[in-house]
Amino acid sequence: RGRRSQTILAIQRNLKEEGYEPGPADGVIGHMARAAIMAYQYDQGLAVTGEGSSGLLKTMIFGSSTGTSGQRASLPVPEKTKALVRAVQKSLTKLGYKPGPADGISGAATRKAIERFERDRKLDVKGRISGRLMKELVQATGNSLAIVNSG
Numbered sequence: 001r002g003r004r005s006q007t008i009l010a011i012q013r014n015l016k017e018e019g020y021e022p023g024p025a026d027g028v029i030g031h032m033a034r035a036a037i038m039a040y041q042y043d044q045g046l047a048v049t050g051e052g053s054s055g056l057l058k059t060m061i062f063g064s065s066t067g068t069s070g071q072r073a074s075l076p077v078p079e080k081t082k083a084l085v086r087a088v089q090k091s092l093t094k095l096g097y098k099p100g101p102a103d104g105i106s107g108a109a110t111r112k113a114i115e116r117f118e119r120d121r122k123l124d125v126k127g128r129i130s131g132r133l134m135k136e137l138v139q140a141t142g143n144s145l146a147i148v149n150s151g
Contacts, residue, residue, distance in 0.1 A: 004028055011052045014060040015040060021131030032131045034084050039130035046108075050081035077104075085110070088129055091137045092117060 004027035015036045023032030024124040034050040041048045044059065082104030089102040092113045100109030111127040118125045121136050 005052070007054050007057055008033070008052045011037065011057050011060065013095065014057070017130075018060075021135060023131060029080075031084055032134050034081060035129045036131035037108045038081065038084075039126070039128055042128045047075035048081075048083065049075050051076055061066070065122055088114075088133070088137065091141050091143075093135075095140055 006027065009025055009027035010030055012025040012027070012033055013023045015033070016025060017146070018040070020036040020040055022036035022146050023030055028051055029037070029050075034051070037052055038050045039057070040046075041050075041056070046056075046059070085106050086102045086104045088106075088138065089099040089104075089110055092099040092110070093102065095117065097113035097117050098109065099113035100107060108127060114129070114133060115125050115127040117136070117140075118127070118133070121140070123132060123136065126133075
């Protein structure tokens, strides 16, 4: 935990170059970086785990995505990623959007709530967790989503 990784640092730099807003390039996966990884994985049709790896970095560098949208559910979702999803769901609920239960699963109700929030904040409507979404939720709720770091 909190250990710097050159692989994560490279992933953060790549995510930033592609506009995914991973937060600081510090080699540590915080909630912004995890959300940015999730957005990238979603957009590329990869399993959305929120985890950085050398395989993910290779995909980013070489652009040889082997993922398909059917693979999204095929890998187990790490607890830290579920905690991030729960934090997003709780924040959306607090703001009056209805993402469904805070269960750590980004289902249809969560996607629709994110879309409504994005529209209201005049963001590009993507319906998925991202670094930009995390930044906007922090601003809208006035907290740092510290709950994410407990998972």
